[in-house]
Amino acid sequence: MEKRRLGTSDLLVSTLGLGCMSLGTEQKHAVNMIDEALEYGINYFDTADLYDFGLNEKFVGQALKKRRNDIILATKVGNRWNDAKDSWTWDPSKVYIKDEVKESLRRLQTDYIDLYQLHGGTLEDNIEETIEAFEELKQEGVIRYYGISSIRPNVIREYVQNSFIVSVMMQYSLLDRRPEESALPLLHDNGISVVARGPVAKGLLTEKGEQKLAAFEGKGYLDYSGTELAKTIEEFRHVRPTHSLNSTALQYCLANPTVASVVAGASSSLQLRENVKAVEASPLQPTEISKLQSIFKANQYEAHR
Incomplete structure (x- = not known):
């Protein structure tokens, strides 16, 4: 699988990363999924201390400890579970970060x-x-590099100007092109990579997209009404008829030079194989990119600007 450099670091990450949040709470299944991902050439694994109260980190650690030198391990910090484990609070303090990293390392x-x-x-x-x-x-x-996971343009600007982040994880897909307005150009100019999450927009940009439309009929998706969403998905299906919709969605994200990896969750072997095939499919041609951009809105962030 193709590897891309993460920002100015020496980390070479696979163009498909495994979003570990979707692995579930059964250890054998989680470890098997990670083993399968390794066989496909995935070397970038993304977890967080928040996921399943730290259980996700434990599964990832158990599965990868014998392959530690072969993989790029990413986790996150800042959301703090309360004692009852029924909600969390935001805590970006130095004390909490330096304490919590010890717990993540242990798990x-x-x-x-x-x-x-x-x-x-x-x-x-x-x-x-x-x-x-x-x-x-x-x-x-204790850490090799650091980054942020954020979709807030004003927060991203602060870290670009005042820190040495090598990456920003953000939601990015054909249905959510908001990063294209300012975040992607800013990060590209500063040598900072994007790790794209949500590249298939809750499954709407996959073969099962039509089946998922009913759930968005009343509320829509971002600035798409339910009617607009259905029309857009239908047009999307005809752009690359010889390729899967999943591959077109992921290749659109990877066509942007700022994107180092797309992190897609997979709860089954079938989903994982589909994602692998998608990133190994033919890249989009310039005419296909233009066509897709004419179909999908160039939406913009409204808050936190």
Whole structure:
């Protein structure tokens, strides 16, 4: 599988990353899925301390501990479960980050994290303190690089200007082209990569997309009404009739030079195989990209600008 450099780092990540959140809470299944991903050449695995109260990190650590040198391990921090485990609060403080990384290392059964990501962020945070925490962890050798997971343009700008992040994880798909307005150009100009999550938009941009439309009929999706969504998906189906819709959706994200990897969840072997085939399919031609952009809205962020 093709590998791309993550920002200015020396991390070479597979163009398809495994979003581990969808692995579930049964260890044997989770480990088998990770083993299968490794066989396909996936080397980038993304988890978070938030997922299943840390259980997800435990599964990932168990599955990857014997392949540690062969993989790029990414996790996230900032969301803090309460004692009752029924909600969480946002905590980007230096104290919490430096304490919580120890817990992630323990669960992941490793002594370092390749990419440690802030799992959110607001302008009300003490951003200087948060950056200081990540920089200290780098100096201590606990993490190799750090990034943020955010869709807020104003927060992204702050980290671009004041930190040494190598990546931003953000939602990006044909149905959510908001990053194209300013975030992608800004990150590209500063040598920072995007890790795209949600590339198939809750399954709407897959072969099963028509079956999923009913769930969006009343509420729509972002700035698409239910009617607009159905019409757009129908037009989408005819752009590359000899390729799967999944491949067209993922190849659209990968066509942007700022995108290093698309992180897609997979709860079954079939989904995983489909995602692998999608990133290994033929890249989009310029005419196909133009056609897709004429079909899908060039939507923009309305908040946090």
